[in-house]
Amino acid sequence: MSYGLTIKNRTPDELRQLASERRELAHPKQRRTKALLLSEARLLEHYADLRSWVERTRPDDSGDDLLGERSTIQSAPPSEPHDLAPFLTTLSLRMALPVADQHALLTAAQLPRRLAKGESVIAEGEHLSAFLLLCSGAAHAVRTLENGGEQVSAFYVSGDALNPGDLALGRSRTSIRTLTPAIVIAVSIRELGTLMERRPAIARGLWRETAFQAAIQREWLAGLGRKSAEARLAHFLCEVACRLQIGGQDGETFELPLTQRELADILGLSCVHVNRVLQQLRHRKLIDLDRGLLTIRNREALYRTAEFDPAYLKILEPPHSREEADGSR
Amino acid sequence: MSYGLTIKNRTPDELRQLASERRELAHPKQRRTKALLLSEARLLEHYADLRSWVERTRPDDSGDDLLGERSTIQSAPPSEPHDLAPFLTTLSLRMALPVADQHALLTAAQLPRRLAKGESVIAEGEHLSAFLLLCSGAAHAVRTLENGGEQVSAFYVSGDALNPGDLALGRSRTSIRTLTPAIVIAVSIRELGTLMERRPAIARGLWRETAFQAAIQREWLAGLGRKSAEARLAHFLCEVACRLQIGGQDGETFELPLTQRELADILGLSCVHVNRVLQQLRHRKLIDLDRGLLTIRNREALYRTAEFDPAYLKILEPPHSREEADGSR
DNA sequence: CGGCCGTTTGAGCCACATCAACCGGGGTGG
DNA sequence: CCACCCCGGTTGATGTGGCTCAAACGGCCG
Numbered sequence: 001m002s003y004g005l006t007i008k009n010r011t012p013d014e015l016r017q018l019a020s021e022r023r024e025l026a027h028p029k030q031r032r033t034k035a036l037l038l039s040e041a042r043l044l045e046h047y048a049d050l051r052s053w054v055e056r057t058r059p060d061d062s063g064d065d066l067l068g069e070r071s072t073i074q075s076a077p078p079s080e081p082h083d084l085a086p087f088l089t090t091l092s093l094r095m096a097l098p099v100a101d102q103h104a105l106l107t108a109a110q111l112p113r114r115l116a117k118g119e120s121v122i123a124e125g126e127h128l129s130a131f132l133l134l135c136s137g138a139a140h141a142v143r144t145l146e147n148g149g150e151q152v153s154a155f156y157v158s159g160d161a162l163n164p165g166d167l168a169l170g171r172s173r174t175s176i177r178t179l180t181p182a183i184v185i186a187v188s189i190r191e192l193g194t195l196m197e198r199r200p201a202i203a204r205g206l207w208r209e210t211a212f213q214a215a216i217q218r219e220w221l222a223g224l225g226r227k228s229a230e231a232r233l234a235h236f237l238c239e240v241a242c243r244l245q246i247g248g249q250d251g252e253t254f255e256l257p258l259t260q261r262e263l264a265d266i267l268g269l270s271c272v273h274v275n276r277v278l279q280q281l282r283h284r285k286l287i288d289l290d291r292g293l294l295t296i297r298n299r300e301a302l303y304r305t306a307e308f309d310p311a312y313l314k315i316l317e318p319p320h321s322r323e324e325a326d327g328s329r
Numbered sequence: 330m331s332y333g334l335t336i337k338n339r340t341p342d343e344l345r346q347l348a349s350e351r352r353e354l355a356h357p358k359q360r361r362t363k364a365l366l367l368s369e370a371r372l373l374e375h376y377a378d379l380r381s382w383v384e385r386t387r388p389d390d391s392g393d394d395l396l397g398e399r400s401t402i403q404s405a406p407p408s409e410p411h412d413l414a415p416f417l418t419t420l421s422l423r424m425a426l427p428v429a430d431q432h433a434l435l436t437a438a439q440l441p442r443r444l445a446k447g448e449s450v451i452a453e454g455e456h457l458s459a460f461l462l463l464c465s466g467a468a469h470a471v472r473t474l475e476n477g478g479e480q481v482s483a484f485y486v487s488g489d490a491l492n493p494g495d496l497a498l499g500r501s502r503t504s505i506r507t508l509t510p511a512i513v514i515a516v517s518i519r520e521l522g523t524l525m526e527r528r529p530a531i532a533r534g535l536w537r538e539t540a541f542q543a544a545i546q547r548e549w550l551a552g553l554g555r556k557s558a559e560a561r562l563a564h565f566l567c568e569v570a571c572r573l574q575i576g577g578q579d580g581e582t583f584e585l586p587l588t589q590r591e592l593a594d595i596l597g598l599s600c601v602h603v604n605r606v607l608q609q610l611r612h613r614k615l616i617d618l619d620r621g622l623l624t625i626r627n628r629e630a631l632y633r634t635a636e637f638d639p640a641y642l643k644i645l646e647p648p649h650s651r652e653e654a655d656g657s658r
Numbered sequence: 659c660g661g662c663c664g665t666t667t668g669a670g671c672c673a674c675a676t677c678a679a680c681c682g683g684g685g686t687g688g
Numbered sequence: 689c690c691a692c693c694c695c696g697g698t699t700g701a702t703g704t705g706g707c708t709c710a711a712a713c714g715g716c717c718g
Contacts, residue, residue, distance in 0.1 A: 060546065105423060141547075143547065143550075145551065145556070145636060147542070149555040153551065164540070165539070165543045166544075168533075168536050168537045168539065168540035169540050169544060169644060170644075173544070173547070173548075173640070173641050180557070196529065196533070200526060203529060203532045203536060206536055207532060208498065210494070210497075210540050210543060211493070211496075211497035211539050212497075214494045214543040215494065215498060217543060217547065218470075218472065218482045218503065219502075220544060221472075221482045221549060221550060221553065222472045222480040222482065224550065224553035225480040225553050225594075226474055226478040226479070226597060234577060256415075268554030312502050315499075
């Protein structure tokens, strides 16, 4: 709290300064403390980036509209460790928000929240009070059954909205948990409501994001219902690779912060079987997975065994893109 | 076409007259022709009802807003064979549209289209050009895999929007097919675009409907991933019963226009196994299913074996219901 | 009456679950 | 610093839910 008030008054550069101090401090410490400090540094940097971005784009507010979407990405600050890119990609591409609306949305957001690994972002059945955007890290939505079994219904990476659909309905039957330390931005539902009244693009954006995630769910349905364990696993890996790539990250080699147990709950398998199928894929030289680092060795073949077609992840131009940003007045 | 132009100029009462003529004609005919005539009658009646409803509610346009939602349902015409109720329930409850917006949406709609059983409404990958609302009949969204297997990702009954999510994304990987003769209303994407600009409630409504269907999909995911065949089947039956009931139909005994093959594709099972599981449920006196007519004999027990909780089908009040309809100007 | 589609029933099999044990690394406590 | 432990991954043995193949049945339509 008081911490929040403090950093809110700093300039982005001051924030970056604070961040690097923490990084230096972190060096000699033990693992635990080190991780904490680093995570704090990341949070500060992220916030700094965000503030810079908002300040930089403020002038354009109701100005350029047509080139808005493209120019967004290029104007993102080239900050190394903590990239805003995936995040802005989602806003501008998937949600098709003009810069002015991105700006409005981010300005309305509360301070980024830092979450530890395994923390629960939304509990099952909880009353929803804010729109959540995952800025860094990974998370998943879990549904727990009476017999103790769990089924994951969504996997989120940086840039994804955590609960666009539940927000429209007011509650959720899944609980959302982080899989890594994560940074989340929240826009309270009240703010969002007033925003949407003035900025129809934001409502449409939430609709698009909801639809996007529903499309992914449909693929999962097809997999769970009709595909072999191997195909399901391969498909999931393809999907994550693609989504990361679209977010601007490396799609060949990346962190996959999931235990085999968690993979099993995504794929509807037992963790023992996940293990065996993973090895199958390794032996066939399609992938490598070691200590959470996944490498795709033969994308072609992986796509084929997964029956994967990335089309559903690529977004078409919004149906009516001759949009006016219609100011904030 | 020319047919369409003709009926467009008739009054609702004339339309009803035409419909009952067809019903009389149908009596002595053979099965095939009879079915055609009856279906034509239903279409005419539906259109008549719709027109009456629109005319009746026109005066209220930008008038009452707060009591709008409730008053809608009551003002629906009590037409016997062809009920508008499920349909208006969706618009007003699930999409939370004030009457004025319902009216605007329906006025923008093209003439209802009649579809035969098994007809394809949207083909896989087709370019979407309209928002579709199922007024009567049933349909499902199918994803076909390379090995010939099919997985159903959605089941639609009267009142459901057929493609709210795909509409936001511009294309779909599933094809939507009717399961019975059906009547569909379409609003072209162009009209919808201009509508949404003036009426934010419509955009929000589409978002809500998308989210609603996504919530159902998540339940299916949990079932496919983690439940036994029996539980899955039971759950599906509970879901349909509940949805029909919410739409105003009988939730104890109703038509389930699905072959065992189609049930299998919904549940991710083989049709042989669906048969056996159905018999299990029959022997346990939980249900009866004969010739497409389903009867729930022990709802309590059925819910328990399905691990079914209808909460996810009930919609909460819209998060910010202190909405103004803000006219059409 | 004959063909077709959907349902029913049986026999055998396979993908995946379950149970159980072991391993290896990293964090913890003594 | 070492011993321990816990968690996640790995491996084997065995069980089973649901699949496949195959054939008979029954109603509906031509």
